[in-house]
Amino acid sequence: MRFMVITKATAASEAGTPPPTEVFDTMGKFIQELMDAGVLLAADGLHPSSQGARIYSDGEKKTVVDGPFAETKELIGGFFLVETKSLEECVEWFKRMPGQDEGNIEIRRVIQAEDFAETMTDAQRAAVEQRDQETRYN
Amino acid sequence: MTSDTHRAIEAVWRIEAPRLVAGLGRLVRDVGVAEELAQDALVAALEQWPAEGVPRNPGAWLMTTAKRRAVDRIRRDETFRRKLEELGRDLEESTPDVAGLVAEDDGIGDDRLRLMFVACHPVLSTEARAALTLRLLGGLTTDEIARAFLVPEPTVAQRIVRAKKALANAKVPFEVPQGDELAARLSSVLEVVYLIFNEGYSATAGDDWMRPALCEEALRLGRVLARLAPREPEVHGLVALMEIQASRAAARTGPGGVPILLADQNRARWDHLLIRRGLAALERAEAQTEKPGPYVLQAAIAAVHARAGRFEDTDWPRMAALYEQLAATSPSPVVELNRAVALSMAYGPGAGLELLDQLMAVPALRDYHLLPTVRGDFLARLGRPAEARAEFERAASLTRNERERTLLLDRAAACPVGDQPQG
Numbered sequence: 077m078r079f080m081v082i083t084k085a086t087a088a089s090e091a092g093t094p095p096p097t098e099v100f101d102t103m104g105k106f107i108q109e110l111m112d113a114g115v116l117l118a119a120d121g122l123h124p125s126s127q128g129a130r131i132y133s134d135g136e137k138k139t140v141v142d143g144p145f146a147e148t149k150e151l152i153g154g155f156f157l158v159e160t161k162s163l164e165e166c167v168e169w170f171k172r173m174p175g176q177d178e179g180n181i182e183i184r185r186v187i188q189a190e191d192f193a194e195t196m197t198d199a200q201r202a203a204v205e206q207r208d209q210e211t212r213y214n
Numbered sequence: 215m216t217s218d219t220h221r222a223i224e225a226v227w228r229i230e231a232p233r234l235v236a237g238l239g240r241l242v243r244d245v246g247v248a249e250e251l252a253q254d255a256l257v258a259a260l261e262q263w264p265a266e267g268v269p270r271n272p273g274a275w276l277m278t279t280a281k282r283r284a285v286d287r288i289r290r291d292e293t294f295r296r297k298l299e300e301l302g303r304d305l306e307e308s309t310p311d312v313a314g315l316v317a318e319d320d321g322i323g324d325d326r327l328r329l330m331f332v333a334c335h336p337v338l339s340t341e342a343r344a345a346l347t348l349r350l351l352g353g354l355t356t357d358e359i360a361r362a363f364l365v366p367e368p369t370v371a372q373r374i375v376r377a378k379k380a381l382a383n384a385k386v387p388f389e390v391p392q393g394d395e396l397a398a399r400l401s402s403v404l405e406v407v408y409l410i411f412n413e414g415y416s417a418t419a420g421d422d423w424m425r426p427a428l429c430e431e432a433l434r435l436g437r438v439l440a441r442l443a444p445r446e447p448e449v450h451g452l453v454a455l456m457e458i459q460a461s462r463a464a465a466r467t468g469p470g471g472v473p474i475l476l477a478d479q480n481r482a483r484w485d486h487l488l489i490r491r492g493l494a495a496l497e498r499a500e501a502q503t504e505k506p507g508p509y510v511l512q513a514a515i516a517a518v519h520a521r522a523g524r525f526e527d528t529d530w531p532r533m534a535a536l537y538e539q540l541a542a543t544s545p546s547p548v549v550e551l552n553r554a555v556a557l558s559m560a561y562g563p564g565a566g567l568e569l570l571d572q573l574m575a576v577p578a579l580r581d582y583h584l585l586p587t588v589r590g591d592f593l594a595r596l597g598r599p600a601e602a603r604a605e606f607e608r609a610a611s612l613t614r615n616e617r618e619r620t621l622l623l624d625r626a627a628a629c630p631v632g633d634q635p636q637g
Contacts, residue, residue, distance in 0.1 A: 113229065114437030117487060157487070159430060164225035168272075188464065 078117070078159050078186040079166045084179050085125065085151035090144060092124045095175070102174035110158065110169065121154035149179055157186070219264045226272040227256055231353035232438075234276055236325035241284060243388045245332050246378030249350060251287075255280035326351070327442040328388050330435075334403040337384045342377040343406045344413075345370055351438070352431050361424040363413065400443070404452050404509060407435050411456050415463075418471055429460055440495065450499035451510030457492030458516040461485040477525045489520045511540040530560035547579050551588055563592040583612035587622065599629035 088095070095103075110116035122128075125143035132139040145151060160166040163183065170181055231252060238248035255276045269275040333346040341363075348354045348362075356374065360367040391399040414428025436453040443449050465479040496517050499510045506514065515536045522528040537553035550573055558566030570589050573579055590605030606626035610619045 112438065112441045114434035114441070117491065159434070161228055161427075161430075162221075162225060164221045165228050168222065168225040168229055 077162065078157065078188060079163070080184050080186055081156040081158060081166065081170055082182040082184065083153045083155065084181070085148050085153040086179070087148060089153050090124045090126070090148050090151070092126070099175050106172065106174055110156070115158045115160050115169065117157040117159055119154070119156040122152060125151050219268065220260070222268050223259055223263055226268070226276070228353040230273045230276050232326055232329065232351045233273065234280060235350050236329040237277060238280055238284065239329055239332070239388050240325045241281065245329065245350065245381055245388070249378070251280045251284050254283045324390070326438070328390050330403055330439065330442070331390055331399055332381060332386055332388060334406045335381060335386050336399070336402050337380055337386060338377050340406065340409060342373050343402070344410055345373045346377045347406055347435065348410065348431060349374055351435060354431070358424050361422045362428050400446060400448065403439065404448060407432050407439065408452060408456070410435070415459065420471070429463070432456060433460060445502065447499040447503040448507045448509045450495045450502070451507065451513045454492045454495035454499060454513035455509055455516055457488045457495060458513065458520050461488035461492065461520065476519060481523065484520070492520065493517055506539070508540065508544040511536055511543065515540070528559070530556055534560045547573070547582055547585070551584055554588060558592055563595040567592045567596070581612055583609045586612065590625065594629060600631070603629035
């Protein structure tokens with residue numbers, strides 16, 4: 077099963093303050109462990125929301141609002157993509173993530189093709205294939 | 215609450231089992247005993263954690279508990295002591311240093327590598343190697359292994375017991391092989407990992423979910439191995455091959471589980487994350503060797519497909535060159551046949567036919583039905599339908615697959631009577 081583990085922004089990350097030196101060590105060690113166990117597929121951190129933007133939709137109307145955004149604790153700070161046998165295994169790994177003294181980490185299962193296998197009709201599948209094809213070649 | 219704790223214990227076990235068994239293996243120098251001790255620790259956890267809660271550092275807890283049991287057993291159990299002595303080592307040496315019990319386990323990575331080599335030792339049958347590897351390094355239960363390989367659970371349990379006994383009887387040392395032995399032993403490890411992968415890859419719709427899950431297990435084992443033996447190009451080659459093959463999982467079957475050929479697959483549905491990982495692994499492998507081995511070459515072949523946005527974009531001359539190299543390092547009829555197909559795609563059916571004609575002369579291939587199938591295809595493309603029809607009919611008479619026979623006879627019937635002038 078593939079999971080996206082979403083870490084949240086902090087006041088420090090939103091201020092663009094780089095993490096203290098020792099965090100590079102502890103976090104580095106944690107990431108190394110994930111790699112050693114063969115579960116890590118990808119991971120990245122995000123710049124402060126001041127370097128991002130949001131697109132708000134209201135019917136046809138689109139409004140672009142530049143960052144920063146206020147609700148720090150709900151903002152995404154970074155993500156990991158991992159492959160584990162179960163949600164529990166993923167949880168067990170990320171209980172071990174260092175530097176998490178407050179707030180929360182969100183774990184979400186990534187949708188993969190087999191998740192649709194049973195509920196999709198042939199017509200729906202064909203529609204998805206068509207859409208995939210178009211997004212791929214346009 | 216209790217079932218939550220049990221699920222947590224299962225997850226901890228999954229993460230910690232390989233380290234635990236590997237660390238204990240170094241201590242007692244016997245994989246079977248190491249696994250028993252690890253199991254004892256798991257039982258202790260199942261007894262204590264639901265009441266006391268999961269400890270802050272569950273891995274260290276399990277290791278400490280298992281090591282204490284090891285010490286107890288060594289001190290108490292005369293038979294066990296003798297067994298250890300029989301196994302040819304100094305008891306002093308194998309009695310763990312009690313002070314070092316809770317010490318951080320450095321070199322645990324090496325222990326896991328040792329464990330992998332022992333579990334894949336050539337003294338064991340391939341099935342036993344696969345079962346033991348999944349059990350000891352994947353932390354799978356015998357029930358899961360049984361479901362994955364479509365055999366009854368007692369069969370797997372027996373296989374594992376016998377394998378552990380065989381390892382003890384053969385006095386297989388808990389070591390990473392050195393020198394000349396390394397290459398052969400490493401290829402045994404790679405073979406087991408790839409076998410597990412292929413078993414999962416051959417799963418069909420409606421199979422128990424544990425079967426396709428074997429692909430993930432094998433990938434995980436491969437990735438672990440690549441971290442443990444980062445200077446072995448074939449390890450990276452195997453990882454690259456598996457990542458790229460797994461990337462096609464979603465595209466390779468249609469509604470109702472009908473297989474879709476590579477040429478017809480919707481490439482947008484390939485998993486591009488896995489492709490990127492596969493290509494990166496291949497790059498690492500290729501940077502490490504001038505003379506790529508069979509896994510690196512197969513990965514390079516898979517990568518030619520992965521890099522082509524559309525089937526028409528496939529780099530066939532490169533494909534043909536890679537198959538030629540593969541045929542030189544690990545010759546097989548399937549490789550030759552694929553090489554002929556690549557040649558025909560790169561340089562026209564005439565080029566492929568030339569190679570096939572050489573293969574026709576090999577006695578071992580006389581009754582290999584794919585040979586006339588492909589030959590018939592080339593002849594049809596060359597505008598020689600009479601010969602093509604004869605080949606399709608011959609192929610139909612050789613295949614044991616009913617559906618394939620019908621298909622071949624249809625193709626034979628579709629060949630117009632009388633040759634047409636070549637265009």
